[in-house]
Amino acid sequence: xxxxxxxxxxxxxxxxxxxxxxxxxxxxxxxxxxxxxxxxxxxxxxxxxxxxxxxxxxxxxxxxxxxxxxxxxxxxxxxxxxxxxxxxxxxxxxxxxxxxxxxxxxxxxxxxxxxxxxxxxxxxxxxxxxxxxxxxxxxxxxxxxxxxxxxxxxxxxxxxxxxxxxxxxxxxxxxxxxxxxxxxxxxxxxxxxxxxxxxxxxxxxxxxxxxxxxxxxxxxxxxxxxxxxxxxxxxxxxxxxxxxxxxxxxxxxxxxxxxxxxxxxxxxxxxxxxxxxxxxxxxxxxxxxxxxxxxxxxxxxxxxxxxxxxxxxxxxxxxxxxxxxxxxxxxxxxxxxxxxxxxxxxxxxxxxxxxxxxxxxxxxxxxxxxxxxxxxxxxxxxxxxxxxxxxxxxxxxxxxxxxxxxxxxxxxxxxxxxxxxxxxxxxxxxxxxxxxxxxxxxxxxxxxxxxxxxxxxxxxxxxxxxxxxxxxxxxxxxxxxxxxxxxxxx
Numbered sequence: 353x354x355x356x357x358x359x360x361x362x363x364x365x366x367x368x369x370x371x372x373x374x375x376x377x378x379x380x381x382x383x384x385x386x387x388x389x390x391x392x393x394x395x396x397x398x399x400x401x402x403x404x405x406x407x408x409x410x411x412x413x414x415x416x417x418x419x420x421x422x423x424x425x426x427x428x429x430x431x432x433x434x435x436x437x438x439x440x441x442x443x444x445x446x447x448x449x450x451x452x453x454x455x456x457x458x459x460x461x462x463x464x465x466x467x468x469x470x471x472x473x474x475x476x477x478x479x480x481x482x483x484x485x486x487x488x489x490x491x492x493x494x495x496x497x498x499x500x501x502x503x504x505x506x507x508x509x510x511x512x513x514x515x516x517x518x519x520x521x522x523x524x525x526x527x528x529x530x531x532x533x534x535x536x537x538x539x540x541x542x543x544x545x546x547x548x549x550x551x552x553x554x555x556x557x558x559x560x561x562x563x564x565x566x567x568x569x570x571x572x573x574x575x576x577x578x579x580x581x582x583x584x585x586x587x588x589x590x591x592x593x594x595x596x597x598x599x600x601x602x603x604x605x606x607x608x609x610x611x612x613x614x615x616x617x618x619x620x621x622x623x624x625x626x627x628x629x630x631x632x633x634x635x636x637x638x639x640x641x642x643x644x645x646x647x648x649x650x651x652x653x654x655x656x657x658x659x660x661x662x663x664x665x666x667x668x669x670x671x672x673x674x675x676x677x678x679x680x681x682x683x684x685x686x687x688x689x690x691x692x693x694x695x696x697x698x699x700x701x702x703x704x705x706x707x708x709x710x711x712x713x714x715x716x717x718x719x720x721x722x723x724x725x726x727x728x729x730x731x732x733x734x735x736x737x738x739x740x741x742x743x744x745x746x747x748x749x750x751x752x753x754x755x756x757x758x759x760x761x762x763x764x765x766x767x768x769x770x771x772x773x774x775x776x777x778x779x780x781x782x783x784x785x786x787x788x789x790x791x792x793x794x795x796x797x798x799x800x801x802x803x804x805x806x807x808x809x810x811x812x813x814x815x816x817x818x819x820x821x822x823x824x825x826x827x828x829x830x831x832x833x834x835x836x837x838x839x840x841x842x
Contacts, residue, residue, distance in 0.1 A: 481779035483793040487842040488782060488808035490827060490835035494530050496523050499549075500828040502612070503818025506555045506565075510588070513820060515834055518549035520569065524589050525834060536567070536581060536591045543570045543607075547630075547688075551612035556654075557620055560585055566599070566622060566654070568614045576602040576610060578624060580654070599654060599662040602645050606630025609688040612816075613765075617651070618699040618719070621666055624650040625703070627688035633708060633738070634729045639685050642677040647728065649689060649703070651682035670723030683717055685725040685748070687732075691765035691816055695719075695781075695796055696823060702752075702781055702796075704765025708732050712763035713751035714783055714794070724749045734801070753794050753802045760785025764814055768796040769839065771823035777839030782807070782825065784814050810835070 498517030505513055513525040520539035524531040542549050552568035559565070564580040571577050582595040604610060609627030617623050628639040628647035639647025653664035665672050665679040672679040683701075692703035699719030705726065707713060711733030715726050725748050729738045733754040736743035755763075766783040784791040789810040794802040813830045817837070820826065825837035 480797050481795040483780055483795065483805035483807055485841060486776055486780060486793060486807050487840045488777070488791050488793065488810075489838045489840070490808070490810045490814075491838060492833050493528060493826070493836050494525050494834045495832045496525070496530055496828075496834055497521070497832070499815075499830040500832065500834060501815035501830060502550075502552050503816060503826050503828050503834070504553050504555060505819060505821045506559050507557065507821060508555075508560050508588075509821070511821060512589075513818065513826065513834070514553060514555075514565075515828060516550050516553045516567070518551070518830070519544075520550045522550070522553060522567075526589075531589055533590065535589055536565070538567075538569065538596075541569070541571060543572050543574050545570075545574075545607050547608045547610055548574060551610065551690075552614040552625075554614045554616055554622065557616045559583075560588075562655075564654075565591065566614055568612060568624065570604065570610055571601075574607055575604050576600075576626060578614065578622075597662070600624070600650075600652070602626060604629060604646075605636070611688060612690045613692045615692065615694060617694055617701070619666075620653075620655070621651050622654050622663075623682065623692070623701070624652070625686075625689040625692055626650065627690075628686065628728065634687065637729065639687065639728045640725075640730070642671060642681060642684065645678055645680060647684060647686050648678075648681045649683040649686065649692065649701075650680040651722065652680055668722075682722045683724050683726065685727045685730075686715075687728040689765075690762070693765065693767045693817070693819075695768040695770070696819070697768070697770050698796070700768075700796065702765060702768065704763040704783055705751075706762045707757070708737065710757055711735055711754050712757070712760060712785065713754045714763065714765060714781075715749065716752045717749075726751075750801065753792070753804055755785075755792070755804050759788060759790050761787040764816065766817040766827075767819055767825055769823070769825050769837075771820075771825065773824055774839035776841045777825075780807075780839075782817070782837065784810055784827075785812075786815055786830075787812055789814065 496515050496517060498519045498521060500515045500517045502516040503513055514522055514535060515525055516522045520537065520542040521534040522536040524535050548570040550567060550569045554566045556562040556564045563583045565583060566578065566580050569577055577598060578600040580597045580599060581591040584592050606629055608630040611625035611627045613625045615623050626646055626648055628634040629636065634647065638644045651666060651669055653666050656664040658664040669679050669682060671677040671681050686705050687708060688706040689703050690706055692701060694701055701717040703715045705713050705715055713733045717724050727748040730743050731737055731748060734750045762785060764784050764786050766781065768781045769777040779796055780793040781796045782791065782793045789812040790806060791808040791810050792804055793807045810827065811829050814827045815830050816828045818826050827835040827837055829835065
């Protein structure tokens with residue numbers, strides 16, 4: 353009960369005791385401020401969780417998660433802070449009808465006891481990794497011939513990094529120096545073009561016991577080839593000439609949207625990213641067609657080939673053994689998943705899917721979860737594409753984070769940092785845009801759609817990230833540079 357209600361009770365008792373014919377109204381008092389009104393000055397926890405609007409209300413360089421709209425009139429505390437105080441009720445005074453009227457004895461007015469001031473509940477402190485507290489930088493460690501776009505390590509304790517360049521060569525980076533003789537040279541076997549060439553590489557997880565390295569390239573006909581090559585332990589910085597063994601080939605109907613990344617998952621299977629086949633808008637709807645390998649992430653067993661193929665199909669794949677569905681498919685509904693990676697700590701698969709006209713997106717498939725449909729071409733990011741409005745999202749997995757083309761043109765998926773050199777960066781997934789170099793990060797452990805938080809600006813031209821054996825993060829720039837990715841508190 354409020355202070356005003358208590359005063360009226362005391363007054364009623366006083367009139368009854370003195371038999372007065374008139375009443376005395378208590379002094380009105382303002383109601384105690386509500387907890388919501390006091391807390392309304394601080395933005396609620398949901399105020400920073402939105403993605404930039406299609407109109408580009410955020411500006412490059414701004415931290416979308418840390419900005420609140422000062423003109424907003426809605427929100428948890430807005431209505432409470434704007435509520436008017438109740439008007440005091442006017443006292444009614446009756447004229448006496450009987451004479452004489454004794455003078456009423458008025459008890460001294462007791463000052464109302466002030467209500468205790470509610471404690472202000474502060475906005476919740478972010479738990480876990482917070483991208484708004486981190487700054488990311490890029491420092492050049494080497495320059496590689498050609499157009500470097502992918503980085504891998506051999507996992508053999510050598511500390512070497514292997515840098516693939518689009519023209520068809522792989523170079524070894526050891527001790528900060530580039531070995532001039534290519535580790536692999538298939539330049540005469542690959543096709544040119546802006547989205548073609550040598551696109552990805554991965555070492556067998558048991559290397560060097562299993563001495564195979566796997567590559568993803570487009571051949572001179574423009575089709576996708578996944579092949580393995582062997583490395584002789586006596587000459588560890590050069591593949592064995594003539595050791596190529598084709599694993600999988602896929603016809604490409606157009607010259608673009610070839611995907612690119614390949615990587616071994618924690619389950620020992622090889623994962624392969626393929627685009628939707630190209631042109632624009634996926635004209636044949638291949639990304640949603642489960643009888644096509646295009647617009648998918650595949651999962652194959654390179655150690656146990658079966659059925660006359662160069663690989664086996666794991667029985668745990670979501671569509672294995674089903675009629676009119678390709679058993680190799682692990683994830684689908686993708687436009688051009690150029691770069692993906694596994695979190696070495698959790699096994700989650702993080703993927704950057706290059707958008708069509710308006711939106712770039714980052715998707716995540718938690719460890720061991722296959723069969724997810726990321727929505728293309730029904731959706732572009734979290735927005736309807738075909739149809740342009742009123743699309744159904746039933747059965748679709750929406751992006752972990754997205755950004756509009758105000759901030760770039762092609763998302764380059766990165767890695768979750770798990771190294772030791774920069775503890776402030778540990779637990780963050782770092783990614784960038786090839787055109788602008790704007791770099792963002794999200795908390796890898798967070799669930800649901802995440803805010804877009806800029807953590808740095810790199811070079812326009814970064815086309816891939818990679819990890820050292822120790823989990824340190826590197827980036828490859830099409831202009832020739834290899835960068836060390838560093839983190840600092842801000």
